[in-house]
Amino acid sequence: MDGSQGIGLAGKVDAQPVKGEDVPPVSMASLKAVPPPQPQKPGDLYQSRVKIYPKRVFGTFRNVKWLVMIVTLGIYYLAPWLRWDRGPLAPDQAILIDIPSRRFYFFFIEIWPQEVYYLTGLLILGALVLFLFTALLGRVWCGYACPQTVWTDLFIWVERLVQGDRNKRMKLDKSPWNADKIIKKSTTHAIWIAIAVATGGAWVFYFADAPTLLKDLFAGTAPLAAYISIAALAFTTYSLGGLMREQVCTYMCPWPRIQGAMFDADTLLVSYKADRGEPRAPHKKGDSWDDRGDCIDCTACVTVCPVGIDIRDGPQLECIQCALCIDACDDIMDKIGRPRGLIGYETLSMPESRARGEPEKVRLLRPRVILYAGLIVLISAFMGYQLMTRGDLDLTVMHDRNPLFVQLSDGSIRNGYTLKIQNKAHRERALTIEIDGLDDIQLSRPLAGDNAEDRLLVGPDGSLSARIFLAVPPATLSRLDNRSGESNLKIAIRDAETGDLIVKKTSFRAPQSRR
C-alpha cells in the first residue's frame, strides 16, 4: 500500500496490520490518496514521482505552522531593511555581510574575517540545538521551520488559492487543456516565480546596502553577481518549493537518514495509536463502537499529508512530522464524537505502557537531552563571554624565522619582528610600542615614515603591518645565560588616549653560548 516508504525504522509498531491484501475495503474512494506505485516486479530500477495533492486542514498545529511561516518569512524578508547607527565611517544596515570590505555587521556586533570562528561556533550551536529538539520532539525542525517546508507550504497555499482544494486540483489535472486550465496553471506558476524571485531578491540585500541596491536592481546598474544570485535562488526556490517538494526531503536531504540515531523510545513523535484505532472500519452513525477501533478509515490523515504517506503505517522515513494529520484526525474525532488524539505526539514506549496498563510517562530528562542542553549552555556562555570581553584593538607578533638573528658590525645582535595590528575602533589610533624583558634593547623601524620609531598610526577600522627591529648590545648579551639561544621578551602596544594595552609574549634569539 505504501511503496515510497524506504528504509523501515527499527521502532515500527508491531501491532499494525501487514500491508497489502489485508487492508479492509475503502469507502470514500474519491478521497483516497493515490498510493505511490509499488515496484511490481523485482529489479525495477526507477519510479516516477506521484503527485501529491495535500488537502486543506484547520487546527492547532496548522495555526502554529502559519505563525512560524509568518515569523520566519517576515524575518527573512524584512531583516535587511533594519537600520543601526554606527557613526559616519561604517554602514548603517543592522545586518550586513560586507564582502568587499571583509566585515560582518550584526547590530552592535562587528566581525572581522579572522574572527570567523564565531561563525563556526554558531554552526556548532545550531547543530546541537537541532540534536536537542530531535531528541525531544523528533523532526520538529523539518515539520515547522525548515525553509523547504516553509516555502513548500507557501507554494501549496498559492496553488490552493488559484486552483482550489485537493479534489478540484486533482480534477483540473485530469481535465484536458482548456482555457480555464491554462489560465489557472499559468497564474499559479507566475505567482510561484514572483515569490521565487522575491526570495532571491531578499537574499542579496544582506550583502549590500538594501535601499541603494533596490534602486540599482531596478535601474539595471546593480552588480552582475546580484542578478546571478537572484536568478540562482529563484530557480532553486521555484523548482524545490514548487516542483520537487517532498522529493527534496525524501531523496536529497541527509537529515532523514541521520535522524534514526537521534531518536530514542522517549522521543515525542507524531504517531497513530494503533492499539486504540485498530481494527479500523467504516462507521455509520448509530453503529456500536464495541469490538472495533476508533479509526473509521476516512483517510483524512492521508489526504492532508504533504509527503503522501499513511501515518497509520507507523514511523516512516518520509514523515517530516508536520502534525497536520493530528489536526485532520482530531477534526474527524470531534465530528463522530470520539475523544481526540487518535493521532498525536507520542513516544515509542507509550503503546507498551498502555498494553501493560501502566500510566504513560514522558521522560524529558534523559542522558542525551542533558548532554545536548549542557553543551549548548556551555558553548553559548563561552562564546558570549568571548564576544563581550573582546577588545577593539588586537596585536599579533611574528618573529622572523630566516634569519633568526643578524650580527651587526658593532657586535650587537638584532632580531626582526612583524607586528600586525587591528584597530576595530572607528577612529584613528596613535600607538606606542613598548618592549620589556632585556636591558638596553634598541628599537628601530625601517622606513618609519613620518612616525617616530616607537609610534604607530593605525587608521579607523583598519589594520597595519609594521616591521620592527630590536638590537641588543654585546654588553647585555655577555651577561645573558643564553644556552638555549632564546630569551623571553614582551612586545606591547599602548593607546595613550584610552589606556588600551595589548601585550604579546615572544622571544629574542641570539647565538647559543658555548658554556
Place this chain on the structure above:
Amino acid sequence: MTHKPKKDEVTGVYTTGHEWDGITELDNPMPRWWLYILYACIGIAIMGWIWYPSWPVWKDGEMTYLKGVSGYSTRAAVTRELGDIAAERSVYLNEIRDMDLYDIQKNPDLLRISLAGGAAAFGDSCAPCHGSGAQGFVGFPNLNDDAWLWGGTLSDIAQTIRHGVRWEADPETRMGVMQGYLSDGILSRSEVTDVVQYVLNFSGRAENQEAVARGSETFANICSACHMEDGTGNTMFGAPDLTDPIWLYGGDPETIFRSVAYGRAGVMPAWAGRLDEATIKQLALFVSSLGGGTDPVDQ
C-alpha cells in the same frame, strides 16, 4: 550463493536477494528524475566536447585535437590574463622606473608596491646565492647586516645590482682585487702569518704581539691601500672592514691566512639587461629595507 529476490514483509519492498548474516538489502527504486539529471549531465558533457577543445585526433599526418567551436585555449587565456596584470602593473612600474629612488621611498604607495615586488624578484633572482632570507652564505654576503662591501646607500645598492661585482662583461662593474700574496710571490709565508696576526689584533684576538709588530709594516705598505691604515676598509674597492665581527669568508686565523695567501675574488653578475630598471629599483629598496641600508630615513 544466489538468493532469489523476495518481498520484505514489513516494508512490502523487494530485496536484492543478497544476504549477510541474515540481514537483507531492500531494493528501493530510484526516483526517475534522478535518472533525468544523469542524462542532463551527459548532455552537458557532450556540449562541452563541442564547445571546448576535447578529443585527440590524427589529422594531416600529425597528432592534434578537436579545437571546439568556441576557439577557447587555456594557454591563450593565461597569456591574456598575464597581459592584463602586466598592463595594470605597468602604471606603477613606469612611475617607479622614472622616479628617483629617494622619492619612491617617500611615496607610501609606491614604496609598498616596491617592497612587495622587490621581495618577489629577490626570491626569483637573488635567493640562490644570498639565501631566501638574504642571510647569505660563506662568500655570499648577508644583506641584513650593516656591513657593506660596496656601500649601503640606496644608490650604491642599485649600482651593485645593475653592474655586478667583478663581472667582466660589464665595463662599469664593481672592481677590486684581493690577490694571492703568497701564491703570487709577493709575500713570504712568515710575512703572511705576521700580517694575519696584525689583522687579528684589530679585534683584540692576536696571539703573538711580536708578529703583530712585524706585520704592521707589511699592512701599512700593502694592505692599507685598500683596507685603510686603521683597517676599516673602503667601499670604493670593495675592501671589507677588518675591525668588525662580520667576516665574509670567516674570521678565524686559518681562514684569514688563506684569504691573504691565495686571494679572494667573489663574483656577482650584472643584472642590468636581465632585469628591467623598475625591478632593479624595487630590489634596491627591498634590500635596503632588510635593515642594513645605511640611508638616513626620511630626512
